[in-house]
Amino acid sequence: MAQSLIVRSLSWRKTRGTLTLGSITVPCALGRSGTTRFKREGDGATPAGRFELLNVYYRPDRGHRPQTQLPLEPVTPDHGWCDDPGHVRYNRPVDLPFMASHEKMWRGDRLYDIVVVLDCNMHPAVKGWGSAIFFHIAREDYRPTEGCIAVAPEHMRLILSRLGPGDDMVVL
Structure with missing residues (x-):
């Protein structure tokens, strides 16, 4: 049951x-x-809505493989995510190096040590309606994100252990 x-x-x-x-x-x-019901690229808001949990990326060099029934993939230094609304790969994973604007999934901080991809503006991706909206690791002081939802590493692992395909996130 979802x-x-x-x-x-x-x-x-x-x-x-x-x-x-x-x-x-x-x-x-x-x-x-x-939070907002009218998400726009770069506005720093978390979009309200219901988003399927698609897959999980994790840093294998920074902890053991998360336990989850969601599709799981180790991230590598050549993983990126296109955030250029004018590019055909907008709001999609890309291989680095990549000429258009993008996020690096292999970060120096710990925010993307575990990342759950949310089905937010993906099917189809509408130019300018926001990209790279993830569920990821929070900073220790819970400083705001650029629009994502973030929790402590131990909470992420606990939550992931109970999730599987068909589960979703509802942002009120």
Whole structure:
């Protein structure tokens, strides 16, 4: 049976929230502009809506393979994600080097040590409606993201252990 991760922003702090899966509730970081129903590339907002959990990338050099039923792939230094609205690969994984604007999936910080790809503006990708909206690792102080949802590493591993194909995230 499909499960939903429910994300709610805090009324007194728009860049923070809670993420609930069944009986588990953990703090999460949200976009620097809070949440929105009208997502635009670069606005720093976390899009509201329902997004299927597609697959998981992880850094094999920074911890053991996460336990999950979701499709899982180790990330390598040549993994990127196109965030150029004018490019045919907009909001898609790309191989680096890549000439258009992109994010590096192999980061110096720990934010993308585990990344869950959300089906947000992907099928089809509409130019300018936002890219690289992920569920990933939060900074220790839960500073805002650029539009993603982020949790502590131990919470990510606990949550992933209970997820599988067909599960989704609902951002309220």
